[in-house]
Amino acid sequence: MTGISIRDVSKTFQVREESFTALDGVRLDVRRGEFLTLVGPSGCGKSTLLDLVAGLAAPTGGEILIDGVPVAGPGLDRGVVFQQYALFPWRTAQANVEFGLEAKSVPKKERARRAREHLELVGLAGFEDRYPHELSGGMRQRVAIARSLAFDPDVLLMDEPFAALDAQTRESLQEELVRVWERTGKTVIFITHGIDEAVYLGQRVAVMTSRPGRIKEVVEVRFGSRAGDLRADPAFGEYRHLVWSLLRDEVAAAQAQERKAASVHG
Incomplete structure (x- = not known):
């Protein structure tokens, strides 16, 4: 089953007169319809990788290929949700949801119907x-x-769409x-700093190394059932x-990199 294929992806940035490598040889396949979570220490290139996808x-x-087609720029086959809500303050909830549909020239009545349907889908x-x-904030x-x-x-x-929210809302x-994912069958890549969040959401958890970011290991997360409170399942603690x-070790390495950079520029 095809989906997202990340093949030996590297990303180098030029900052003033220096260059640094954020990602180096990232290899990862995400199956169509899969929910994959991505964790790693600060500065390992998680957000950079998402920007590339x-x-x-x-x-x-x-x-990077999506269903075998190389990614050459943004496309309507991909939706992005950032930590900051990025809503238009002068638009209602309905009008905010309709915004992307306007870009696709969806007729007004159909836009309104689909916006209401998706607000209902997310409990609004x-x-x-x-x-x-x-x-x-949660709404x-x-x-x-x-x-x-x-x-x-x-x-x-x-x-990290839920990072700024309180624990209960999160x-x-x-x-x-x-x-929503179970109902729609979307392919999801979800970045988080929270190990509990990664294990709760992901069918697989991809763990990244400290910079330059690579995929260290991908952990399969399998629960017998999603009924009840997964966090109380003994397997949840084992996966965590x-x-x-x-x-x-990657967090320790990232902290050492930060201390070294601070001493150089201090």
């Missing part, structure tokens, strides 16, 4: 006419997710996102421990 930047080396039926400032993030889903992308790319949205054991 989104087509917002080009790799220095290697290539009845809030169509609210403006962003009238919504909580604004739901609008952002609905907007990305409304134009029906094959792939949903999410860069867990509620995690459950909501799993429900495994992911942390893979991350521990």
Whole structure:
């Protein structure tokens, strides 16, 4: 089954007179319809990799294929949800969701229908006419997710979308996102710093090394059932421990890199 294929991808940035390599030889395949979470220490290139898949930047080396077609730039086959909601404050929730559909020249009545349908999908039926400032942080993030889903992308790319939310809202949205994914069958790549979040959401957890970022290992996450509280399942703790054991040395290496950079520029 084809999906996303990341083949020996590297990315080097030029900063003033110096260059640094954010990613080096990343290899990863994401199956169509899979929910994959991506974890790694700060500065390892997680967001850079997501930008490359989104087509917002080009790799220095290697290539990224979606269903066998090379990524050459942004496309409507991919929806992106960032940590910041990026909603238009002068548009209602409904009008924010309709925005991407306007770019596709979807007729007005169809836009309205699809926007209402996707707001209902993320649990916001009845809030169509609210403006962003009238919504909580969690509700604004739901609008952002609905907007990305409304134009029906094959792939949903999410860069720490729940990081700024309180713990209860975050867990509620995690459950909501799993429900939406199960209903829509989208291919999802979800970046997070949280090991618990990665294990709860992901069918697989890809662990990245410290910079330059590579894929260290991919952990298969298998629960007998998603019914009930997964976090109380003994297997949840085992998976969490495994992911942390893979991350521990990478976090220490990233911290050492930060201390070295601080001493050089201090």
